[in-house]
Amino acid sequence: MTIAIAAEGLRKSYGDKVVLDGIDLTVQAGTIFSLLGPNGAGKTTTVQILSTLICADGGTARVAGHDLRQAPEAVRTEIGVTGQFAAIDRLLTGEENLLLMADLHHLDRVSGRRRAAELLERFDLVEAGKQLPGTYSGGMRRRLDLAMTLVGSPRVIFLDEPTTGLDPRSRQTMWQIIRELVDTGVTIFLTTQYLEEADQLANRIAVLHNGKLAAEGTPDELKRLVPGGHVRLRFTEEHELIAASRVLGDVVRGEDGLSLRVPSDCRVRSLRALLDRLDDAGIEVEELSVHTPDLNDVFFALTDSRQEVPSA
Template sequence: MTTAQPRPAIAATGLRKSYGDKPVLKGLDLNVREGTVFSLLGANGAGKTTTVKILSTLIRADSGDVRVAGHDLAHEPDAVRAAIGVTGQFSAVDNLLTGEENLLLMADLHHLPRDDARRRTGQLLEQFDLVEAGRKPAATYSGGMRRRLDLAMSLVGSPRLIFLDEPTTGLDPRSRRNMWQIVRDLVAGGVTVFLTTQYLEEADELSDRIAVLEGGRVVAEGTADELKRRIPGGHVRLRFGDHRHLDAAMRVLDQPSRDNDPLALRVPGSGSLRSLKHLIGRLDDHRIEVEELSVHTPDLDDVFLALTGKPATENEKATTR
């Protein structure tokens, strides 16, 4: 007896969108499994936000077949809206209202009965560690608190699919990591998260699958490890205590190259256990002593630059170190 495959949270084929004579999406295909984090990466202007706006019914696509949460996007937009939550690049928080009042307002928009609205608001204030701040005006919140409240507001209707469009832009490292844990907790509860981000470390930390958007199309898709393996440049760095052992290693190892450190070498390799055992065995056989050994594999920085063919922006450089 075969087990039925879970339906995708998002299935898009041939998605196209132009603004005037400028095409932004040129036949985008996406498949997002339920209960996972799916990240869409791309340079500024690649079409990430346009994709989120289309999938969340904020704008219409020019063409393409799309199902979101099991509903046809073109013919059942109200059903799609009822099943999703959206946290955009810019906060939807009303500064004049308290955190609690912002949540109650969202509950009213979702037509929740008063008792249910109060109960749901209390749950979200506790879940997002905003109980003490709940009676204070949102204008007094820090950046991290505002993003937590913004996300909490998108969860009032208990959606099973959340769109997070660059949710941690501008947050300090501690607030960013707090947001990451919130995302992990949501997914553990069965929620699907569609994430766009310029923080490549963020995609690496959170994503089950990553798609790289370039020129209006997905140019690569896979897990973070699968994407990294597509990019050459992995190596093992060896540092020696003296030139005698370094010179001996130069003679017996495969394709060694000099490092910036005069007592270090780089040896090409994937960093797999088998390749490391072979390398260490060669060193032991020739009684070559190594002071330090470290494995270096391509990261998502390398993937991003190789697949998009563009240098990172200053923001991307700063946020991926």
């Protein structure tokens, strides 16, 4: 697959404060990559470096095939950036904001108006396009902000906490827009405080802590890093439960009296081996359910210096 973003050894400090301490990132084109971390971990700094807004103190990076240091202008022609707060001009209507972006991208008048009309329709802002953003809801402002980012048809889009402050319905709308962008081949670099958002959207996730990447992997890979995964087995007869306890060994009996909790990494191979052991012993299981840690568990484990978590 084509690499959209490749960074090696990125470093950034502000005085004595080390924000990024030599991080490496690789983002495949046409995917969603999410960067998580506590407040002040360096997520926005990473976005600012990769989008050419600030310079790194050390390391190298390529975005959309262009070197950040040697060809920053070429990088800027290929990317779009949506920050934590909607960067729209409240003295201009929604349509005028889009036309302003078209001018900045050097589109001629006809092409600019065509592009603005396309984006207003795509983001369900046709009627609102004639109104000032002060009349918009938070979700509408975020949609307009993203529409402005798309005027230049970027190949890579940096979304820095794009759904902060949105209600659940507006957040779902933004998620659908992001998925549709990726379906067209756009690469999304997403930072978010909502772990569910990363879980729902991202192909790969990295957790930034104390200036370093604490872990990186798919959502499922990260969930397997922390303890707590288990399989719950439910039986119809107590004698079957007792027999299963003898076969499986390390189990915890459930409060209902007819279920067992079996520690597991919940991989397919492990589940198959578990069922094979029960089948070999002739034990019938009425119900099986798999319980894995969620990203909240992963986040707290990876950002707690008192815990040691294996790398993905």
